[in-house]
Amino acid sequence: MRKFLLSLPRNKKQALVITVDVISLVSAVWIAFMLRTDQFFWPSSGYPLTKITPVQLYTVFLLAPMITVTLLHLGRLYRSITRYITSETYLKLTKACLLASFLWSILIYQIGYPVPRSIYVIYTVLSLSFIIFTRYIATVFLSKTNYQGRKNVLIYGTGSSARQMANLLTNDLEIKPVGFISDDDDFEKTSIAELSVYSKKDIERIITKKNIDEILITLSEKSSSKLRQIVNDLRPYRAKLRKLPSIDQIARGKLKTSDFKKIVIDDLLGRDTVKPDPYLLKSCIENKTVLITGCGGSIGSELSRQIIKLKPKRIVLIEQSEFFLYQIDQELTDYKIKNNSDIVIKSYLGSIANDGFISFIFSEETIDTVYHAAAHKHVPLVEHNPLPAIETNIFGTNILANYAYKNNVENFVLISSDKAVRPTNIMGATKRFAELILQSLQDKVNELPSKQCRTKFCMVRFGNVLDTSGSVVPLFRKQIKRGGPVTVTDPRVIRYFMTIKEATELVIQTGSLSKGGDVFLLEMGEPVSVLEMAKEMIRLSGNEVKDSDNPSGDIEIIFTGLRAGEKLYEELLIGDNVSPTIHKQIMAANEEKLSDDKISEFLNKFEQINPLTAIDDIQKTLYDAVSGYTPNKNNKVVKIKK
Secondary structure, eight states, rough: OOHHHHHHHHHHHHHHHHHHHHHHHHHOOOOOOHHTTTOOOGGGGGEEEBBHHHHHHHHHHHHHHHHHHHHHHHTTTTOGGGGGHHHHHHHHHHHHHHHHHHHHHHHHHHHHOOOOHOOOOOOOOOOOOOOOHHHHHHHHHHHHHOTTEEEEEEEEEHHHHHHHHHHHHHHOSSSEEEEEEOOOOOGGGGGEEEEEEEEEGGHHHHHHHTOOOEEHHHESOHHHHHHHHHHHTGGGGOOOOOOOOGGGOOOOOSSOOOGGEEEHHHHSSSSSOOOOHHHHTTTTTTTTTEEEEETTSHHHHHHHHHHHHTOEEEEEEEEEHHHHHHHHHHHHHHHHHTTOOOOEEEEESTHHHHHHHHHHHHHHHHOOOEEOOOOOOHHHHHHOOOOHHHIIIIHHHHHHHHHHHHTTEEEEEEEOOOGGGGGGSSHHHHHHHHHHHHHHHHHHEEEEEEEETEEEEEEEEOOOOOOSSOOOOHHHHHHHHHHOOHHHHHHHHEEEEEOHHHHHHHHHHOOOOOOOSSSEEEEOSSOHHHHHHHHHHHHTOOEEEEEEEEOSSSSSEEOOOOOOOOOSSSOSSSSOOOEESSSTTEEEEOOOOOHHHHHHHHHHHTTTOTTTTTHHHHHHHHHHHHHOOOOOOOOOOOOOOO
């Protein structure tokens, strides 16, 4: 019977509900008369005690469902899916039934039918009871048969979002809320919405007693610090922890188990989200032509995704990988179609180190803002392949920046790196020289009359970005998936981490903060031990770390030694001259520069480098050009001969 009812077309289901309502309302009138007169009657015989005629009686019976059903229809209450009715729907039904009873009573009274006034009150109570009760019975009947085999879950917290989540899950066919976990012991042995509230200290007993499959965490706002605290409090049960989207993100009346997400390292390493400044986000983008280099990489592609949402007039993409360019071009095009946008997207395949290629793009496009993310940035690979890094990171930046200067581009933002600070590797040294190129160009701009050139060059440094191509997180995830071992270079290594979304939001905003020549530093929070991060990821996967203290563990961590050019820790600032900006997570540094003549001199030296040039000679040239560069080879500092 249940399957048959659920399989009915929507219009037939609505017709069935209306039919049940009509029967219920007519029954309510009939019972009201019986209770008032203490007599069973048939409408055709009239009702002597009330002096009402059969015609009048039929009219009274007919008006009740006509008025109530009409109001329920106008209130769109027949569109509600019966088996997912919530307390809000019941409240709307109550209001509609009370209003319908009032109108029914007033109408009959105005017509002048001899109906006892007490019948109005009795009918109001009965009609409301029947309408509510029939829906409740239908809800129970249509849902109960699939309740067996549901997952038993506890919901962490007793706040409004936790209560709403429990309400949504009440009629779910896959998930059964058993109770709440409270931080406050005062809530112990109480109940909310008929569900028990348990203290954290009783979790082990409750998990066993109630056969709990999962513990659901729902936060009203994204709060990584709060999530970290919860995960630490529930350390023994991490494999059971799941996070849910916030209640305002759930646009349907039921959840699926696919909406339950495991707690991952990204959740614990990320900081509490700071809402971006809408003005700073849009200032360099809205109604402008924006050029993004390296648009297919981790940072470049996320920049592209965020920039298109800020309504630029035109997006110009540059990428040397055909596959990556195709991917991001298709993604942005799909966004355009879905949002009926008229933003123009132009994609160019080629290298920023190709002067003719960049010259052609600037002749074809009138660029307002440049976000320069193209770079070779994988430290060990660049250490063994320095020429491509010099070509892209140094010459590519120089070519791109000079065309921006010549074409009076408003804003130029270089995506730099914390490895540019006192670099110990070729990648960091080339990124630092790229910064010096921009600072030199900014000095040239500042020497010109204000109307002749308005370009503002700036650069932004930040640490590791989670889940980018160079991050250790994807590597650890793969190693854990295949059962280990997990490789860490050195137990002392610490790094700054930031989510890719937050990093790119801040990068976009730096362009609006720039006064020209600025070195911006992103506030990266506290540094994280890579070893502890590896252990955390193993535990979050439901495994145990295998070590001398726990030889029966699942996954071992082995140390491979620092790679060529790798530091134990990274920095963001070269000197001590740093000042705040109007954005609490963006700081500005004032650092040493090179003159335009010096930049040209070193560029000429870099041009002499070829595949036959010895690595020592390349390091010597970078050493002369970049103050603070101390090459690290085989975990030892290389002394450069003067």
